[in-house]
Amino acid sequence: MGAGAIGGFFAARLAKAGHDVSVLARGATLFAIDKRGLTLQSDGQTIHTRPRASDNANRGGAVGSDSQINFISGSAGVIKLPI
Incomplete structure (x- = not known):
């Protein structure tokens, strides 16, 4: 799942419940998760x-070649622009 606000929330909750969780992220977010993990307050x-x-979900890290995907989360942020 993506590691944004919503994906990070679900990733932390699922991991706390004992599930094996992988996340997709880019740039500074990926670096921060690799270095410090995820913290949900x-x-x-x-x-x-x-x-x-x-x-990259196809490149081993988040989803290994022998992994089975049981849940995928997708969401999008919306910015409301003044009219």
């Missing part, structure tokens, strides 16, 4: 996890 609790991360 929500509802008065902090969840820290270190999911596998890659900038």
